[in-house]
Amino acid sequence: MEAIGVLMTYPTSTYLEQQLDKRFNLFRLWNVSQKTEFFKQNAGSIRAVVGNANIGADRELIDSLPALEIVSSYSVGLDKVDLGYCKEKGIRVTNTPDVLTEDVADLAIGLILATLRQICECDRYVRNGLWKKGDFKLTTKFSGKKVGIIGLGRIGTAIAKRAEAFNCPISYYSRSEKPGSKYKYFPSVVELASDCQILIVACPLTEETRHIINREVIDALGPKGFLINIGRGPHVDERELVSALVEGRIAGAGLDVFENEPHVPEELFGLDNVVLLPHVGSGTVETRNAMADLVIGNLEAYFNNKPLITPVV
Amino acid sequence: MADLVQSTDNSHLPVAIIHRAPNFKFSSSWATDIFTPIEPSDPLYPTHRPSARVIIVMALTPLKSEHLDLYPSVECVIGTTAGVDHIDLAECRRRNIRVTSAGDAFSEDGADYAVGLLIDVLRRFSAADRYVRAGLWPVKGDYPLGSKLGGKRVGIIGLGSIGTLVAKRLEPFGCTIAYSSRNRKSQLPYVFYSNVLDLATNSDTLIVCCSLTDKTHHIINSDVLTALGNRGIIVNIGRGGLVDEKELVKFLVEGKLGGAGLDVYENEPEVPKELFTMDNVVLSPHRAILTPEAFEGVREVMVGNLKAFFSNKPLLSEVNLSD
Numbered sequence: 001m002e003a004i005g006v007l008m009t010y011p012t013s014t015y016l017e018q019q020l021d022k023r024f025n026l027f028r029l030w031n032v033s034q035k036t037e038f039f040k041q042n043a044g045s046i047r048a049v050v051g052n053a054n055i056g057a058d059r060e061l062i063d064s065l066p067a068l069e070i071v072s073s074y075s076v077g078l079d080k081v082d083l084g085y086c087k088e089k090g091i092r093v094t095n096t097p098d099v100l101t102e103d104v105a106d107l108a109i110g111l112i113l114a115t116l117r118q119i120c121e122c123d124r125y126v127r128n129g130l131w132k133k134g135d136f137k138l139t140t141k142f143s144g145k146k147v148g149i150i151g152l153g154r155i156g157t158a159i160a161k162r163a164e165a166f167n168c169p170i171s172y173y174s175r176s177e178k179p180g181s182k183y184k185y186f187p188s189v190v191e192l193a194s195d196c197q198i199l200i201v202a203c204p205l206t207e208e209t210r211h212i213i214n215r216e217v218i219d220a221l222g223p224k225g226f227l228i229n230i231g232r233g234p235h236v237d238e239r240e241l242v243s244a245l246v247e248g249r250i251a252g253a254g255l256d257v258f259e260n261e262p263h264v265p266e267e268l269f270g271l272d273n274v275v276l277l278p279h280v281g282s283g284t285v286e287t288r289n290a291m292a293d294l295v296i297g298n299l300e301a302y303f304n305n306k307p308l309i310t311p312v313v
Numbered sequence: 314m315a316d317l318v319q320s321t322d323n324s325h326l327p328v329a330i331i332h333r334a335p336n337f338k339f340s341s342s343w344a345t346d347i348f349t350p351i352e353p354s355d356p357l358y359p360t361h362r363p364s365a366r367v368i369i370v371m372a373l374t375p376l377k378s379e380h381l382d383l384y385p386s387v388e389c390v391i392g393t394t395a396g397v398d399h400i401d402l403a404e405c406r407r408r409n410i411r412v413t414s415a416g417d418a419f420s421e422d423g424a425d426y427a428v429g430l431l432i433d434v435l436r437r438f439s440a441a442d443r444y445v446r447a448g449l450w451p452v453k454g455d456y457p458l459g460s461k462l463g464g465k466r467v468g469i470i471g472l473g474s475i476g477t478l479v480a481k482r483l484e485p486f487g488c489t490i491a492y493s494s495r496n497r498k499s500q501l502p503y504v505f506y507s508n509v510l511d512l513a514t515n516s517d518t519l520i521v522c523c524s525l526t527d528k529t530h531h532i533i534n535s536d537v538l539t540a541l542g543n544r545g546i547i548v549n550i551g552r553g554g555l556v557d558e559k560e561l562v563k564f565l566v567e568g569k570l571g572g573a574g575l576d577v578y579e580n581e582p583e584v585p586k587e588l589f590t591m592d593n594v595v596l597s598p599h600r601a602i603l604t605p606e607a608f609e610g611v612r613e614v615m616v617g618n619l620k621a622f623f624s625n626k627p628l629l630s631e632v633n634l635s636d
Binding site for chain 1: 379419422424425426428429430433435436437438441442443444445446448450451454455458459460461462463464481482483484485486487543563581582583584589595596597598599600603604605606607608
């Protein structure tokens with residue numbers, strides 16, 4: 001299989017890179033300075049793209065690779081892959097669901113605790129020598145608070161299961177109500193935000209869900225409400241969120257994703273009621289290895305004419 | 314500021330001595346129909362001191378033999394914190410004085426915080442948040458990977474009201490729970506180890522939730538840290554004295570321990586400076602149980618205990634002095 005050209009779009013995992021390099025003729029997009037020249041030389045042999053949450057396979061890239069047959073994404077989110085175009089051109093697409101569900105759900109709960117109980121701020125307080133001058137203030141209790149989840153898929157369900165152990169009443173918004181679900185359904189995000197105290201974004205990013213957290217939702221969440229975003233940056237109207245936080249119109253936010261990563265609005269840096277993480281949702285050694293194995297597994301299955309493990313298209 | 318002197322005559326209400334450190338702000342407006350608070354600065358103190366039956370200990374103000382000597386008629390000490398190691402329990406037992414604690418009022422917050430500290434250490438929240446705020450994400454790229462919580466073997470030291478809630482919270486994360494406690498709790502489905510060393514040998518993480526007594530002082534020592542291993546994590550929301558702090562720091566400095574989440578220290582507010590530069594350590598200034606909701610709960614427990622005592626009913630959260 002060493003003759004098969006695979007284009008990796010982003011230097012996300014040394015392990016993945018090594019595994020791809022062992023099996024295929026690996027091209028690294030981040031090392032390409034002259035794109036036109038590169039595609040002229042190599043496009044004919046590139047049959048697979050390995051993308052991630054930063055760079056996937058948009059229409060432009062797909063058009064540059066006439067021999068492309070499969071896109072295997074090192075992520076579960078596919079907002080950076082032009083799925084419609086892939087389907088049109090008969091290009092297969094796989095992602096990495098399930099293996100990262102637990103890590104992302106753990107992160108959501110961790111973000112709630114870190115934001116409400118100001119754990120990171122406490123750590124800063126101690127490291128800055130402020131404890132000797134006086135005690136840190138009281139923080140907000142998590143157990144028993146109403147949790148609202150946008151998107152009750154694999155990740156949303158895993159978050160709900162964890163929050164239940166903290167005695168939190170769970171409600172959700174989804175495109176359609178889930179029959180048999182024990183959680184309370186709200187037919188709109190605004191209604192969900194009005195009712196809950198901790199609002200969590202856990203749905204895929206699509207045309208419909210872009211800026212699903214807008215001014216109206218933020219107002220409905222209110223000055224005692226907290227926003228947790230473990231989805232994608234564009235789920236949230238970031239400018240509205242920043243002004244709401246700076247003006248105290250919501251109580252706080254725990255954010256793992258941003259509209260223009262790796263850039264984070266600097267107005268947030270001085271706030272003590274936010275936790276800012278650099279997109280680490282699936283960022284554990286164990287999970288990233290499992291994701292890499294799944295990417296490799298899908299590619300090997302494809303090129304051996306076996307059924308794909310986690311196909312989306 | 315504290316405003317204790319009641320201008321109205323509450324002499325029909327039973328008296329309770331307020332035992333507090335001078336800088337502790339206190340208001341008893343919540344209890345004006347239950348008892349008359351009296352403290353040393355009160356003009357009525359000399360009248361009530363010899364006959365007072367109840368002492369309320371505010372926060373962690375030490376209550377020692379010399380204080381008890383001042384109140385020959387005291388029968389009940391009302392504690393207002395989760396831990397009661399600042400109260401001389403042996404002396405209380407000797408003098409037949411009953412002691413109450415805050416009971417379960419703080420337990421949920423304590424358990425929440427322990428889980429929060431554990432996730433922070435494993436997934437490096439505090440370190441990553443620092444990284445972002447320092448503007449390093451665009452400059453240095455992605456933050457290094459953390460460690461998955463699922464599948465970790467968690468050992469809880471002290472399966473009391475807080476420890477039980479910690480276990481319940483960690484179950485859906487896919488952790489295996491085991492514990493060491495004074496008594497086996499056979500109604501709970503977790504594996505029991507009769508000593509902490511065995512627990513440590515079979516755990517990836519130890520969460521310290523037990524009370525500080527003579528028997529549990531330095532229960533986390535170098536043997537336990539060695540048994541836990543160089544990828545092991547310690548979370549302490551109990552008392553600083555439960556951990557041999559000097560050894561802990563040494564293990565962390567030498568890379569012989571994976572990380573630590575600490576809310577308490579041996580000599581608060583002093584925190585070993587070696588820890589300030591570590592990314593695998595999360596430092597908290599003794600806040601695990603401090604939320605407004607918890608204080609509401611403590612007030613309820615205090616009122617409940619006072620009412621029970623003054624009407625000769627069983628106390629709500631009596632501390633067992635017979636260990």
